[in-house]
Amino acid sequence: MTSGRPARGRRLDLKQVRAELPREFGTALDDFERHLSAERGLAAHTVRGYLADVVSLLAHLAALAGDAGLGALDVSVLREWLSGQHAAGASRSTLARRTASARAFTGWAFRTGLLPVDPGPRLSVPSQRRSLPAVLRADQAEGAMSASASGAEQGDPVALRDHAVVEVLYATGVRVAELCGLDMCDVDRETRVLRVIGKGDKERVVPFGAPADAALGRWLSDGRPKLVRDPSNTALFLGVRGGRLNPRAVRRTVHDAVGAVGGAPDMGPHGLRHSAATQLLEGGADLRSVQELLGHATLATTQLYTHVTVERLKAIHDRTHPRS
Structure with a gap:
């Protein structure tokens, strides 16, 4: 039987272990x-993450309990499994994620009658050291947008697309998967809003400004028609072969645009999302509004950005106040 402890540095072969x-x-x-x-309507990659963790847990249970079955899954088994993960070098964040996966599984198994009791609530979640995300200053963000715009000046369709991508990401703070999932019908340029389908298939409406609208206009009129291959393709952003734009291409685009700005931290699309949220709060937006714009399920997630703004204020105070 395969052990519940995959070798450090090797990915669990889900098919083989299952x-x-x-x-x-x-x-x-x-x-x-x-x-x-x-x-629950979770995204495919989220489901894969849950399953990988639970497969590891059940492999450990099978190796430990033999033919005792699923009913042998109790809190001592859960703790021993996590202890093995920790000994194998799993980080705090990984242990926290695996704890959440295990608790989701045991809660479901109890509700469906597969377990007589739910041991999950007795399993403590490892505390995480939550680091503050790197964000762009307003001038750095402006530099990244300008670098992208200069690349689009010659009218190359890919450059026009890339400029529209970074403008929309920064203007709206949408996730990269949400951006790639946008269809033509999700954009209302008259009112300058996007209809976004977020995590758990939850829909929200996100506004964008004039610069993003201008970049979108050029992409739709001069760029997209040159890349589209299938007239029935409804995707807003297209790859070079005419299909829906891939998140990997978006990451490269953002990396290149931000990399053109001297002194800017290296970041991808999520960094633009962090930057947009931070600058909204610094500009006076309230937490609830930012939570709704970003599609956060809880206000606690949005509150992370208040710590970013406080740290930046402290840095400014230290540099400028005569009695700092």
């Missing part, structure tokens, strides 16, 4: 996967 699990475990995993996808 194939070696008892049939009862495999059936539970299939049902749990349907629950995550259909009932």
